[in-house]
Amino acid sequence: MKKRMSWFSVLSVIVLLVFAVFMFWYIPSYGSLLSKTAETRQALETSIGREGKQQDEYDKAVADLPVVQAELKEKQPLAEEAAQKVTDLKARRKELRAEKKALEEAQNPENQEESQNPENTSMEETAGKEDTTNGK
């Protein structure tokens, strides 16, 4: 009986020791695991939120793009047309200025002589330069 009791005691001690060691490992490990799980869950929620936000922004940009492109398609020819109109009007003004100058010269030959004066010539050149600048 004593022998059997002794064997049983040894088994009990071993089992309880194993239990103690197991709990010594288990408690911090399980705690750490739970903590990591909570962190990962939090990160996942953040990531899902970010995913939704990115998707919303993408959808908005995709929806806005055709509207802006359509408006651009409509406005670009108008802008080209308006710029061309300015160019044409400048050319017309240049023609009229030349015509006016010719008429003035024909009517006042004295002025014509004056126009050959270097001072007047430089003034005309300045006016010509202004035209060129406006043309740009």
Next chain:
Amino acid sequence: MENKTLRMMLSLAMVLALAVMAVSFLSYRSARKDLSALKADLETSTAAWKATNEKKLAVQKELKAAKNDLREANLTIEESEEKAASLEEEIKTLEEEIASLKK
């Protein structure tokens, strides 16, 4: 009698210890499985939002360029209209002056 009681108590303690270890181990495994699944979901979600972000940036770049072109076109129209009005007035004056010179 005492030995018998002690033996029963020890047996009960051993059974309880084994049961607690088994349950704890299963719980640990389950928690690890959950963590692995969460990590996989997180990777998938991160990859998804990064891909969407890249697509979004490309579309936003295109949108920004289109908006700039549109703004420039509007500005050209506005400036050209002003300039054209001024030129038309100037041309009208010149035409009047020419007409009076021709008389």
